[in-house]
Amino acid sequence: MRQPGRYSGLTMCGGISGRTGPHSLPLARIKKIMKNSGEDVKMISGEAPIVFSKACEMFIEELTRRSWMTTLEGKRRTVHKDDVASAVVATGIFDFLVSLVSGSCCSEDITLVEIETLKS
Amino acid sequence: MERMGGGLPRRHANSPNPANSNNSGDGHAVGNTSNPANATGSTGNNTAQSTHRPVVRVQDQHMPIANVVRIMRRVLPPHAKITEAAKETVQECVSEYIAFITAEANQRSQREQRKTVSAEDIIWAMSKLGFENYVDPLNVFLHRYRESENSDRSQFMKREHPLMDYGPAVPSGPAGPQVAMMPPPLLPHFVPEFPLGFEQRGPPMLDPSMIEIFLDGGSSTGAAEGGSSSSFGAQDKNWLGGFDPSAQSK
Numbered sequence: 001m002r003q004p005g006r007y008s009g010l011t012m013c014g015g016i017s018g019r020t021g022p023h024s025l026p027l028a029r030i031k032k033i034m035k036n037s038g039e040d041v042k043m044i045s046g047e048a049p050i051v052f053s054k055a056c057e058m059f060i061e062e063l064t065r066r067s068w069m070t071t072l073e074g075k076r077r078t079v080h081k082d083d084v085a086s087a088v089v090a091t092g093i094f095d096f097l098v099s100l101v102s103g104s105c106c107s108e109d110i111t112l113v114e115i116e117t118l119k120s
Numbered sequence: 121m122e123r124m125g126g127g128l129p130r131r132h133a134n135s136p137n138p139a140n141s142n143n144s145g146d147g148h149a150v151g152n153t154s155n156p157a158n159a160t161g162s163t164g165n166n167t168a169q170s171t172h173r174p175v176v177r178v179q180d181q182h183m184p185i186a187n188v189v190r191i192m193r194r195v196l197p198p199h200a201k202i203t204e205a206a207k208e209t210v211q212e213c214v215s216e217y218i219a220f221i222t223a224e225a226n227q228r229s230q231r232e233q234r235k236t237v238s239a240e241d242i243i244w245a246m247s248k249l250g251f252e253n254y255v256d257p258l259n260v261f262l263h264r265y266r267e268s269e270n271s272d273r274s275q276f277m278k279r280e281h282p283l284m285d286y287g288p289a290v291p292s293g294p295a296g297p298q299v300a301m302m303p304p305p306l307l308p309h310f311v312p313e314f315p316l317g318f319e320q321r322g323p324p325m326l327d328p329s330m331i332e333i334f335l336d337g338g339s340s341t342g343a344a345e346g347g348s349s350s351s352f353g354a355q356d357k358n359w360l361g362g363f364d365p366s367a368q369s370k
Contacts, residue, residue, distance in 0.1 A: 025183050030218060032180050034237070037219035041226050047239035047262065048225075052218060054261045055246065056183065057191050058254050059217050063210060064192040068200065079196070081205040088213070093250035096220045097213050 025053040066091060182211045221245045 030049040035041050064079070066087035071079050085101040088094040182188075188211045192202060222237065224245035229237045239262055247255045 025187050029180065029183060033182075033215050033218045034222045036181070037222045037226075041222060041237060043236040045236050045238045047265065048237055048242050050265060051239045051242050051258055051262055052221075055221070055242070055251075055254055055258055056214050056217065058257065059251075060188060060191040060210060060214060061195045063213060065195050067206070067210075068196055071200075077199060078201040078203060079192075079206045080203050081209045084206050084209045084213070094213075096249075097216055100212055100216055101209060 025056055027053060030056070063087060063094070182215045185211050188214060221249065221251075224249055 027049040030052045031044055034044055034048070034052070063084065067079050067083040070083040070086040070090075071077070074083075081101075088097045088101045185207055189202065189207050192207070192210060193200075196202070221242060222245075225237050225241035228244060229235070229241050243255055243258050243262070246252075246258070
């Protein structure tokens with residue numbers, strides 16, 4: 001395991017000073033995606049990508065955990081794309097992803113599940 | 121809101137539906153970071169709707185898949201496997217998440233007549249869009265980042281006196297065992313209670329080279345600590361003496 005540097009080890013895991021530690025997400029890439037979100041984003045503060053790097057870690061972890069639960073329900077050990085899709089559909093706050101993951105699923109099924117989810 | 125790649129084929133073989141214009145993200149129409157056969161497809165972006173929008177390379181639209189997979193594996197058991205399609209889906213979801221939050225944050229900053237999307241806007245947008253449980257950890261994270269950025273490197277080293285002040289943190293009275301069990305003494309109010317998933321284990325903030333500095337500067341504070349336990353005051357050097365400064369924190 002890479003040892004943290006003398007100073008980077010004191011800060012948050014080495015990814016804050018601009019270097020991407022073994023766990024961080026690249027800040028420039030985050031900034032690029034933010035700019036391309038198509039909402040006329042003009043300027044982005046320097047801290048915003050840093051907050052996003054942590055938020056994306058949490059997001060990936062949550063999405064993966066939920067997907068894994070679906071994998072376990074199917075008594076499998078391999079996470080499939082459908083497991084991710086099921087996790088998205090089953091989680092209210094992931095509604096913005098439904099159209100993204102529904103490419104591989106039958107859209108009718110997704111619509112029915114959406115309605116059921118909204119009803120509950 | 122014209123996005124590129126509307127007419128380009130999707131990356132997945134089992135998803136032949138090309139122009140899902142309902143999709144709100146840029147990237148998932150052409151996602152071929154691992155498929156060399158579609159390499160020309162990425163350069164084909166140049167001929168697609170690139171009139172008023174600069175061409176964005178495919179690999180710039182998502183987080184690097186290796187980073188994404190590394191984070192996924194943190195929460196999966198070691199024997200778990202992930203299909204390539206699942207990895208790519210999560211990768212696309214992350215980009216969509218960023219765009220989703222940014223759009224809301226940008227609206228807020230514009231409503232408040234600001235040109236710059238700030239970190240607070242981002243955190244506010246997450247709270248508004250249902251990610252309330254991210255707000256507290258992100259606020260702590262941001263606070264720690266700002267502290268580390270504001271303090272000069274040398275100033276951080278000189279701050280061991282207030283950091284070593286265990287008066288309020290350590291209850292008076294017989295506190296021998298309590299003193300012994302204080303491994304990371306630097307920032308007691310930043311105990312991570314939430315699953316941040318740091319890859320570093322053990323005391324992340326405690327660099328062995330700092331121990332020596334604390335030993336040098338700690339004796340004066342140790343003697344002055346009348347309020348804390350007497351065992352601590354008398355043995356402040358010995359307390360850290362048991363800690364091997366030359367040992368690498370893993």
